[in-house]
Amino acid sequence: MMRFNDIKREAGFVFAHRQFKLTLLVVFLLSTAALWSGHAEMQAQQATIERLLEKDTQEREAVLNHQSSYGMVAYYAFHLTYAPPSPLAFAVVGERDVFPWKHRVRMLALEGQIYESDTDNPELAFLGRFDFAFVVSVLLPLFIILLLYDLKAKEREARRFDLLNVTARNSHAVWTSRTLVTLVPLALVTLLPFVAFAIVNGASLSSILLACVIVLGTISVWSAIVLAIGAAQRFAKYSATHLASLMLGVWLITTVIVPVTGHTVINAAVETPEGGDIVLTQREAVNGAWDKPVEETWEKFIETHPQWADYTAYDPKRDGSFNWKWYFAFQQVGDESASELSNAYQQSTIRKNQLAGYVSLLSPSLLTQRLLSNTASTNVQSMIDYENKVRAFHASLREFYYQQLFAAPEFSKSSLKRLPQFTTTSQFTTPMNTQENTNEK
Amino acid sequence: MIDQTIKTICAEQWRYWLRTKVATTVLILGSVLTLTALVINTFHIEEAAHAREHLQGEAEQRFLSQPDKHPHRMVHYGHYVFRTPTPLSVIEPGVDTYTGNAIFLEGHRQNSAMFAQQRESAGLTRFSSLTPSFLALVLAPLFIILIGYGSVSREREAGTLTLLLTQGASRWQLVLGKLVALMLASSIFLLPLLLACLYVAFSNESALVVTLFCLGYALYFLLWAVVVTACSTLFEKSSASFTVLIVIWMSACILLPRMGSSVATSVEPSIGKLEADFKVEEKLRSLGDGHDVNDPAFVTLKQDLLDKYNVDSVDDLPVNFRGIVAQYSEQRQAVVINEFAESRMQEELAQARIARQFGWLSPTVALRSFSTLLAGTSIETHHRFLREAEILRMQFVQGLNKVHVEKLDYKLDMNRNSSEEAADKAVVEASNWAVLSEFSFEPEAPMARLSSAAMYCLQLLLWVGVAVLLLKLAVRRLNP
Numbered sequence: 001m002m003r004f005n006d007i008k009r010e011a012g013f014v015f016a017h018r019q020f021k022l023t024l025l026v027v028f029l030l031s032t033a034a035l036w037s038g039h040a041e042m043q044a045q046q047a048t049i050e051r052l053l054e055k056d057t058q059e060r061e062a063v064l065n066h067q068s069s070y071g072m073v074a075y076y077a078f079h080l081t082y083a084p085p086s087p088l089a090f091a092v093v094g095e096r097d098v099f100p101w102k103h104r105v106r107m108l109a110l111e112g113q114i115y116e117s118d119t120d121n122p123e124l125a126f127l128g129r130f131d132f133a134f135v136v137s138v139l140l141p142l143f144i145i146l147l148l149y150d151l152k153a154k155e156r157e158a159r160r161f162d163l164l165n166v167t168a169r170n171s172h173a174v175w176t177s178r179t180l181v182t183l184v185p186l187a188l189v190t191l192l193p194f195v196a197f198a199i200v201n202g203a204s205l206s207s208i209l210l211a212c213v214i215v216l217g218t219i220s221v222w223s224a225i226v227l228a229i230g231a232a233q234r235f236a237k238y239s240a241t242h243l244a245s246l247m248l249g250v251w252l253i254t255t256v257i258v259p260v261t262g263h264t265v266i267n268a269a270v271e272t273p274e275g276g277d278i279v280l281t282q283r284e285a286v287n288g289a290w291d292k293p294v295e296e297t298w299e300k301f302i303e304t305h306p307q308w309a310d311y312t313a314y315d316p317k318r319d320g321s322f323n324w325k326w327y328f329a330f331q332q333v334g335d336e337s338a339s340e341l342s343n344a345y346q347q348s349t350i351r352k353n354q355l356a357g358y359v360s361l362l363s364p365s366l367l368t369q370r371l372l373s374n375t376a377s378t379n380v381q382s383m384i385d386y387e388n389k390v391r392a393f394h395a396s397l398r399e400f401y402y403q404q405l406f407a408a409p410e411f412s413k414s415s416l417k418r419l420p421q422f423t424t425t426s427q428f429t430t431p432m433n434t435q436e437n438t439n440e441k
Numbered sequence: 442m443i444d445q446t447i448k449t450i451c452a453e454q455w456r457y458w459l460r461t462k463v464a465t466t467v468l469i470l471g472s473v474l475t476l477t478a479l480v481i482n483t484f485h486i487e488e489a490a491h492a493r494e495h496l497q498g499e500a501e502q503r504f505l506s507q508p509d510k511h512p513h514r515m516v517h518y519g520h521y522v523f524r525t526p527t528p529l530s531v532i533e534p535g536v537d538t539y540t541g542n543a544i545f546l547e548g549h550r551q552n553s554a555m556f557a558q559q560r561e562s563a564g565l566t567r568f569s570s571l572t573p574s575f576l577a578l579v580l581a582p583l584f585i586i587l588i589g590y591g592s593v594s595r596e597r598e599a600g601t602l603t604l605l606l607t608q609g610a611s612r613w614q615l616v617l618g619k620l621v622a623l624m625l626a627s628s629i630f631l632l633p634l635l636l637a638c639l640y641v642a643f644s645n646e647s648a649l650v651v652t653l654f655c656l657g658y659a660l661y662f663l664l665w666a667v668v669v670t671a672c673s674t675l676f677e678k679s680s681a682s683f684t685v686l687i688v689i690w691m692s693a694c695i696l697l698p699r700m701g702s703s704v705a706t707s708v709e710p711s712i713g714k715l716e717a718d719f720k721v722e723e724k725l726r727s728l729g730d731g732h733d734v735n736d737p738a739f740v741t742l743k744q745d746l747l748d749k750y751n752v753d754s755v756d757d758l759p760v761n762f763r764g765i766v767a768q769y770s771e772q773r774q775a776v777v778i779n780e781f782a783e784s785r786m787q788e789e790l791a792q793a794r795i796a797r798q799f800g801w802l803s804p805t806v807a808l809r810s811f812s813t814l815l816a817g818t819s820i821e822t823h824h825r826f827l828r829e830a831e832i833l834r835m836q837f838v839q840g841l842n843k844v845h846v847e848k849l850d851y852k853l854d855m856n857r858n859s860s861e862e863a864a865d866k867a868v869v870e871a872s873n874w875a876v877l878s879e880f881s882f883e884p885e886a887p888m889a890r891l892s893s894a895a896m897y898c899l900q901l902l903l904w905v906g907v908a909v910l911l912l913k914l915a916v917r918r919l920n921p
Contacts, residue, residue: 263565356565
């Protein structure tokens with residue numbers, strides 16, 4: 001049984017150490033600095049999206065005003081797509097600095113556009129991001145080790161150990177309450193700034209609570225590891241620093257060795273098509289089409305778009321000097337020729353992510369990182385969802401323009417009002433495969 | 442010659458390490474890790490180099506084997522360039538996995554690099570990576586600490602320090618003996634790295650660069666050995682020395698590099714490519730559409746040309762006016778595009794430089810800048826790749842435009858959309874595709890890399906100086 005008096009006494013002891021107060025201050029500053037930098041980053045991303053949206057509308061208006069045929073509009077008009085940061089993204093930047101979160105797409109073959117990434121400075125990305133998730137998953141365990149490794153040994157060295165055990169009503173209670181008065185303040189200095197930033201960013205209560213639970217879970221797991229090593233009978237004769245080395249060893253294996261081994265094994269196990277192959281295949285199909293008989297393109301296009309079989313006829317007088325229908329048809333065929341590779345590329349990313357999930361069960365730090373980035377929707381899946389949203393949006397563009405190009409060739413600016421708009425919420429049509437989308441209609 | 446007392450103390454220390462589990466485990470773990478990392482990374486880089494060279498060859502061959510066609514079709518057919526990794530990226534892959542390694546080159550547009558490999562790691566390697574440089578920069582110092590934190594303080598705790606000093610060993614001899622022992626231990630982690638450098642030196646990298654690269658890492662290891670020995674001498678208790686060293690390691694190796702990159706983003710925010718593209722387009726619109734000879738932007742160009750050849754209409758010009766317009770507008774577009782590309786690269790460079798200033802606060806950052814710059818895996822090399830790709834782009838696009846001007850009749854060209862036969866006539870021979878020159882990417886010249894790395898070498902040397910001073914102070918304060 002712990003009593004309030006025990007806790008009060010231990011708190012007195014623990015807080016009397018300058019080292020402890022200093023550690024708390026450092027953790028508080030690190031947590032705040034990480035949160036602030038993530039917050040600033042997300043504010044900047046949000047602002048970028050707003051500026052881009054405004055520019056995008058202006059630019060498209062300007063382009064639309066100059067065009068006189070659907071083909072020209074489709075060729076020149078770009079559309080902005082983006083994945084806004086979630087309210088919790090400030091705490092876990094996650095995959096947002098590796099996967100693209102903004103694109104401008106037009107009606108041309110999508111495979112040539114979707115892999116373009118407008119990512120941040122690669123040198124900074126490579127140095128690593130200093131976000132809250134990093135503080136919690138990588139640094140916090142080290143602080144826990146530093147605070148708890150000599151929990152008992154410190155007293156032994158000061159020759160207070162036996163005295164403490166004798167004077168306390170219950171010898172267990174001394175260590176339990178001492179651990180608690182160490183960990184509770186540690187959790188508080190980590191989480192209080194987080195909660196403050198989360199409220200400022202408008203995160204939902206449930207997501208804040210979930211993130212707090214994950215952080216508390218991390219603290220508990222690491223405290224358990226540290227205390228278990230410290231209390232293990234077989235290490236009873238080890239010195240405190242010797243024990244600390246063991247604890248650091250556990251940190252090293254779980255935080256560094258498990259992930260890099262996992263990465264190497266996963267990369268070897270999951271076959272990924274070479275990115276270069278996708279784009280070369282697509283280019284060959286798109287640009288090669290100029291030199292192929294027109295019928296060849298139509299044949300392939302009609303296979304997937306039978307509804308336009310009777311509309312392929314081309315009237316230079318009406319459609320202008322250039323056959324836009326055929327032009328966009330071979331863009332579509334180009335995408336289709338690369339779609340198998342492209343699907344395989346995405347599938348391999350998903351598969352790797354799945355396997356990484358299993359690997360993270362062996363590494364508390366990875367698990368924390370992944371759970372937090374799931375909570376903040378900055379995980380691989382969210383980035384893939386965004387990519388598929390872009391694909392679906394592009395499919396809806398195609399659907400719109402095909403309707404205009406094939407069925408209603410009379411150009412009218414008013415019809416452009418029905419141009420699909422990218423939104424982050426709507427699902428457009430079924431994601432994953434552009435081919436199927438256009439098939440359904 | 443190292444004197445006998447130092448030798449004895451050093452040998453004693455080794456005997457102690459070989460007896461204790463922690464030290465032997467760390468030594469074995471460290472060397473196995475470095476070796477594994479080297480082997481895996483070497484295979485990986487060689488494979489990547491091979492794949493990219495192959496793709497490059499294939500892209501070129503496909504370009505050249507295109508049939509007779511309209512030259513502007515080839516401008517849009519475009520070309521791919523791939524960046525092959527540099528020899529030293531076997532040890533220091535640097536930004537290579539974070540930048541794309543393929544760029545599509547086409548007329549009227551400057552595309553960004555595609556397919557950053559980091560995407561494929563599913564977040565596993567965000568903190569750590571199995572690269573020799575990560576092991577050397579981040580883990581090796583931890584290993585050195587684990588082995589050496591108690592080397593002097595243990596003697597004091599056991600009471601043997603007084604014994605040693607009274608038996609005639611000087612304080613310097615004692616501390617140097619411990620230091621030499623620790624340096625020998627850390628060279629076990631360094632050795633695989635040096636072997637890898639030897640391998641690189643025998644492939645095709647400048648010997649001077651490789652030597653300095655090795656020296657940089659050797660200095661870094663020495664630095665840590667000195668710091669660890671100094672702390673062990675300064676603090677009375679092993680546990681105090683241990684705690685302080687772990688805190689130093691956390692800040693220098695883990696915290697400060699990341700803080701550097703966070704500070705750099707907030708001090709020098711950069712607008713992304715998309716946003717810059719809008720500005721580019723705004724400017725480009727005023728330059729006219731190169732596909733349309735009747736664009737008002739080309740009125741003066743037309744008049745100048747008519748005056749020059751003293752004819753009344755473009756039909757009578759000895760050159761293809763459509764080609765002239767394409768050439769002219771591509772040139773003007775390129776000026777705008779490159780102005781923005783250049784300012785974007787400058788922004789990125791400014792950010793990188795801010796992050797590298799953290800080398801004055803952490804030797805890890807100093808060595809990282811030094812080693813990426815020497816290895817040619819820094820942002821500078823990536824920028825050079827972008828610039829060279831742009832030169833190639835302009836060269837083949839303008840080459841094709843020149844063919845368009847000189848070898849394609851204007852009337853045939855304007856008439857090309859009237860019928861299929863007319864389209865078949867508006868082509869040039871495939872032999873003209875030879876305007877494409879081969880692309881092979883090489884890192885900067887060794888001297889250029891050396892001069893840009895010099896500053897970070899200075900940072901590193903400063904740190905060594907600080908460490909030596911610390912050691913001196915520790916020795917002076919060493920009392921049993």
